[in-house]
Amino acid sequence: MSKDYDYIIVGAGIAGCSTSYFLSKYSDSILLIDRNCDLAQGASGAAGAFLSPLLGKTNKFKDLVTDALKFSTNFYLENIPTEITNCGVVRIPKNQEDRDKFETYIPFMDFPYEEMEDGYYFKVGSQVNSYNICKYLSQEVETLFKYEVVKIEKYENFWLINDEFKAKNLILTTGADISLIEEEYFNIRAVWGQKIDIFTSTQTTKNYHKDCSLSHSTSVKEKNGYITSIGATHNRIECDLNVCNHCLKKLGLDNFSHDTYTNDLILDDTKKLISLANSIKSLENVELLDIKIGPRASSIDYFPMLGRLIDSKKTLDNFPHLVNGSFIKDKMLSQLENLYVLNGVGGRGYVLSPYLAYLLVESIINKKDFLEDIQTHRLFKRWVKKYKNHKI
Numbered sequence: 547m548s549k550d551y552d553y554i555i556v557g558a559g560i561a562g563c564s565t566s567y568f569l570s571k572y573s574d575s576i577l578l579i580d581r582n583c584d585l586a587q588g589a590s591g592a593a594g595a596f597l598s599p600l601l602g603k604t605n606k607f608k609d610l611v612t613d614a615l616k617f618s619t620n621f622y623l624e625n626i627p628t629e630i631t632n633c634g635v636v637r638i639p640k641n642q643e644d645r646d647k648f649e650t651y652i653p654f655m656d657f658p659y660e661e662m663e664d665g666y667y668f669k670v671g672s673q674v675n676s677y678n679i680c681k682y683l684s685q686e687v688e689t690l691f692k693y694e695v696v697k698i699e700k701y702e703n704f705w706l707i708n709d710e711f712k713a714k715n716l717i718l719t720t721g722a723d724i725s726l727i728e729e730e731y732f733n734i735r736a737v738w739g740q741k742i743d744i745f746t747s748t749q750t751t752k753n754y755h756k757d758c759s760l761s762h763s764t765s766v767k768e769k770n771g772y773i774t775s776i777g778a779t780h781n782r783i784e785c786d787l788n789v790c791n792h793c794l795k796k797l798g799l800d801n802f803s804h805d806t807y808t809n810d811l812i813l814d815d816t817k818k819l820i821s822l823a824n825s826i827k828s829l830e831n832v833e834l835l836d837i838k839i840g841p842r843a844s845s846i847d848y849f850p851m852l853g854r855l856i857d858s859k860k861t862l863d864n865f866p867h868l869v870n871g872s873f874i875k876d877k878m879l880s881q882l883e884n885l886y887v888l889n890g891v892g893g894r895g896y897v898l899s900p901y902l903a904y905l906l907v908e909s910i911i912n913k914k915d916f917l918e919d920i921q922t923h924r925l926f927k928r929w930v931k932k933y934k935n936h937k938i
Contacts, residue, residue, distance in 0.1 A: 549710070549711055549712065550575075550704070550711075550712040550713075550714075551575050551576060551577045551688075551711065551712065551713050551714070552573045552575035552576065552713070552714050552715060553569055553573060553575065553576045553577070553713060553714070553715045553716075553717060554576075554577045554578075554579065554705070554707060554711060554713035554715075554716050554717070555569075555576065555577070555578045555579065555717045555719060556579050556580075556695050556707075556716070556717070556718050556719065556720055556726070557579075557580060557718065557719035557720040557721060558578050558579070558580035558582070558584075558585045558586070558587075558680070558684065558689065558691070559580075559585075559586055559587075559588055559589060559590035559591075559680070559719065559721060559895070560586065560590040560593075560676070560679070560680055560683075560891075560895045560896055560899040560900075561590075561719035561721070561888045561889070561891060561895065561899045561902070561903065562578055562580070562684075562717075562719035562888075563578070563585060563586070563679075563680040563683035563684045563899075564683055564888075564899040564900045564902075564903035564904075565717055565719060565888055565903040565906060565907065566578045566683060566684045566686075566687045567682075567683040567684065567686070567900075567903065568903050568904050568906075568907035568908075569687075569907050569910075570686040570687055571907075572907070572911050574686075576687040576688065577687070577688050577689075577690060577711065577713075578684055578687050578688065578689045578690070579689075579690045579691075579693050579695060579707075580689075580690075580691050580693070581691075581692065581693065581694045581695070582691060582692070583691050583692055584677075584691060585677065585680040585681055585684060585689075586676050586677050586679075586680040587840075588721060588722075588840040588841065589721055589722070589739065589840035589841055589842045589843070589895065590676055590680065590840070590895055590896075591676060591677065591838055591840060592739050592740065592741050592777075592778070592838040592839050592840035593676055593739070593741065593777070593778070593840070593842075593893070593895055593896060594673070594741050594759050594761065594775055594776075594777035594778055595673055595674045595675070595676040595679070595895075595896045596635070596671070596672070596673050596753060596755070596759050596761070596896070597615060597618065597619055597622075597630075597670070597671065597672040597673065597674065597896060597897050598615075598635045598637070598668070598670075598671045598672075598753070598755060598759075598897075599611070599612065599615060599655075599656060599657050599668055599670060599671070600612065600615075600894075601637065601648065601651045601655070602651055602654065603650070603651065603654050604654050606849075606917075606919050607848060607849060607919075608654075608656075610849070610850075610898075610917065610919070610920065611894060611897060611898070612656045612657075613901065614894075614897050614898045614900075614901035614902070615670065615897050617900065617901040617904070618896065618897050618898075618899075618900045618901055619632075619670060619672060621900050622672070622674055622679070622900075625682070626674075626678070626679060626682050629674055629675040629678045629679050629682065630672050630673070630674045630675075631672060631673050631674075631762060632669075632670075632671075632672040633671070633672070633673075633751065633752050633753060633762045634667055634668060634669045634670070634671045634672075634752050634753065635667070635668050635670075635671025635672075635752065635753040635754065635755055636662055636663050636665045636666070636667045636668075636671075636752055636753070636754050636755070637665050637666045637667075637668065637755050637756075638663070638664055638665035638666075638754060638755065638756040638826060639664075639665065639756075640756060640757055648666065657669075657670045658670075665754075665756075667752070671752075671753050672753075673753055673761050673762065674896055676896065679896070683900075695707055695708060695726060696708060697709070698716060698726055700882070700883070700885070704884075705884065705885065713884075714884060715884045715885075715886065715910065716884065716885050716886070717885075717886045717887070717888065717906075718885070718886070718887045718888075718889070719887070719888045719889065720889070721734075721841065721842070721843040721889065722734050722736040722841035722842065722843040723841075724843075724889070727855065727887070729855060729856070729858055729926075730858065730929065731856070731858060731925045731926045731928070731929030731930070732851070732855065732887075732922065732925060733845075733846060733925075734843045734844070734845065734889070734890070735843070735844045735845070735846065736841040736842070736843065737841070737842045737843075737844055737892070737893070738839060738840070738841050738842070739777065739778040739839065739840060739841075739842050739893065740777065740778060740812065740815045740816070740819070740837065740838070740839045741775055741776070741777035741778050741837075741838050741839075742775065742776050742777070742816055742819055742820075742834060742835075742836065742837050742838075743773060743774070743775050743834075743835040743836040744773070744774060744775075744776065744820070744829070744832050744833060744834055744835055745766065745769065745771055745772070745773055745831075745832070745833040745835055746763070746771060746772055746773075746774060746829045746830060746831060746832050746833070747770070747771045747772070747830045747831040748763075748772065748827065748828065748829045748830050748831075749763050749765075749772050750762050750763045750772070750774055750827060751763075754826045754827065756822070756825060756826050757822045757825065758776055758777065758778070758819055758822040758823055758826075759776070759777055759778065760774065760775075760776055760823045760826050760827060761774050761775045761776070762774070771831065773835065774829075776819045776820065776822075776823045777819070778819075778893065812837060812839065816834065816837060820832060842891075842892055842893055842895070843889055843890055843891070843892065844890055844892040844893075845889075845890035845925070846925075847924075848890075848892065849890065849919050849920050849924075850888070850889065850890040850891050850892075850898055850902055850920045851887055851888070851889040851890040851920070851922050851925065852887065852888055852889075852902055852905065852906055852916065852920045852921060852922070853886060853887070853906065853909060853916070853920075853921045853922050853923075854881045854882060854885060854886055854887075854922065855881065855882045855885055855886075855887060855922050856879050856880065856881055856882075856922060856923060856925075856926040857880040857881060857882050858926060858929075858930075860880035861879050861880045861926070862930070864878075864880060865878070868930050869930060871931060876918075876921075876923050879923060879926065886906060886910065887922060888902055888903060888906055902920070
């Protein structure tokens with residue numbers, strides 16, 4: 547006999563945990579599922595979990611990050627103050643060209659700053675404890691780990707998961723693995739990130755960002771030194787995720803021995819991260835403590851993906867002229883009922899996810915609209931314009 551829930555969320559990274567938190571304010575019938583043994587084991591566990599402003603001239607993406615940074619920083623400080631360190635971040639230009647570019651950004655700074663240590667210091671910059679944040683966010687909902695979702699099917703008024711669980715509403719926060727979404731227009735760029743934790747006799751009192759990010763340090767009195775983290779690499783492996791999800795589906799990605807993302811690459815990236823961190827601050831007596839990697843999910847246009855999915859087959863059956871460039875209003879596009887996504891947060895998961903989860907839940911529960919640029923509609927409309935012959 548299947549078990550019924552109002553909401554099932556697949557994916558227990560920062561996106562899924564944030565969604566579970568805001569949903570729990572409205573429902574006590576929520577199941578959060580993940581294939582791993584615990585929360586935040588993929589990209590969310592490999593994240594540096596830095597909260598830092600996006601610099602640049604005004605544009606919609608920068609505005610989104612700024613709004614999310616304000617929302618998420620306040621959320622963490624108000625609800626989980628012990629798990630956020632608000633020590634500021636020093637953004638250091640990589641070279642003179644980068645410094646000249648920084649100077650052009652000054653009129654467009656969204657947060658107060660001051661010049662410091664050959665860079666620009668922003669007090670808003672913070673770092674959060676990724677695992678403890680996810681644990682807090684999901685504490686009010688039921689969780690199920692080591693459970694692989696291989697099949698989702700829509701029936702009259704519910705989604706059936708693996709012929710075992712029923713959900714009135716299904717929310718996919720699966721990051722780079724989008725194998726459950728059978729829509730050609732919904733595509734992901736998987737960017738593998740690596741974070742390392744080190745022991746060093748060098749103390750850092752702030753976060754830094756240059757070619758990599760170097761965190762503030764935590765004192766280890768018994769060893770007379772400090773623990774700090776360095777991240778993150780950006781390795782784009784050009785795999786067709788519709789053909790092979792081997793890396794994405796493997797459990798324990800920090801303990802692996804398969805062919806695609808090799809141990810040699812991990813070791814090379816570790817050396818690279820330590821070298822880049824030393825260009826920020828000279829690190830003495832370095833001892834490697836931990837390595838974590840995970841595939842961060844980004845969209846083609848870098849904006850997140852939020853909301854209900856368009857049913858491409860049904861929409862094109864109703865409006866076949868769309869392939870010839872015809873236009874219809876968004877409300878006329880057929881949607882997959884009671885199926886939602888929160889995806890594409892890239893390397894800013896701990897900035898974007900709480901804000902996006904809040905917007906998604908307000909949309910589901912209170913029918914509130916949110917920015918068109920982050921809705922999944924845009925992906926379908928671009929796809930249908932680009933391709934004349936669809937095999938759907």
